[in-house]
Amino acid sequence: MDEELPRRLRDAAQAHRPDRERMRARVARGMAGGRPSVRVVRPPRAATPWLRVAGATAAVCAVLAAGAFAVTSADGDGPSGERAAAPPSAVATPSAPGGAPRAEDGPLRADGAVDPHSNAYWAQSDVTLRTGEPLSSLTVELRIALTGGVAGTGSWRSLPERDFAVSATEDGGFLVYRWTLRAGRTVPAGTHTFAGQYNHAEGARDASGDYLTAHAVRASGQRASVRASFGRDR
Known part of the structure; x- marks a missing residue:
């Protein structure tokens, strides 16, 4: 039975003759009825x-x-x-090196120098202060590095002695001379000198580590601060 079935199916297929007239009639009927409807076919679940x-x-x-x-x-x-x-971005604001005051601020200017009359055992450091207008407050500091046997021997200033409180101390490795204007006194416009004297070991002393500062209040009420350094002693 199994061997006969394939042969019979093949013979039936070869003997089949399509009914062409019937097929044309079906196509004609379909075209006469309008466009065939479109059915949406969902994809199989496997997809x-x-x-x-x-x-x-x-x-x-x-x-x-x-x-x-x-x-x-x-x-x-x-x-x-x-x-x-x-x-x-943040914009950097220019300032003096280390944030220290400059040698000139408004009408106030300061210079420091070792006095030319200094010798191999003794020296004097001069502070020259210039102001273009009167000052109602002023503090001047002279700082001399404690190197080579430095020891203070005195100080003076060109302004009246009674107008200032004066001190000489050692602080942070420096001999410090300080002049402070007394309350109610005024420093007139002009050039003024403050000097500190000291002994030191024999020979030339390097004064590059010494410096001065001055802090003032001008007659207009504005503040001013200056700083200057020294060179090498004679």
Whole structure:
């Protein structure tokens, strides 16, 4: 029975003759009835996971594309050809080295020098202070580094002695001469000298570590501060 079935099916197929007239009639009836309706065919369930993967891939690509656009807009030219503005940066403000006052501030100016009459055992450091207007407050400090046997021997100033409180101390490795204008007194406009004297070891002394400062209040009420250094002793 099994051997006869294939042969019979093959013979039947070869003997079949399609009814062409009947087929034309069916086509004619279909065309006369208008366009055939279109039926939406859903994909088989087996294809659903593939579509989900494709959809997820498309979503990831969209996110990456948006990120790339954001980076391009921030670092380069945007869609309109305008460059994205960078965040404001801090602007450095110029100042004197180390934040120290300069040798000149408004009408106030100071200079320091080792007196030419100094010798191999003794020296005098001169502070020359110039002011273009009266001062209602003034403090002058002369700092002499305690090197090479430095020891104070006295001080003086060109302004009246009664107008100033004077002190000589050792502080932070320096011999410090300080002149402070007394309350109610005034320093007139002009050039004034403050001098500190000291002994030191025999020979030339390096005074490059010495310096002076002056802090003042002008008659206008504005403050002024200056600083200057010294050179090498004679």
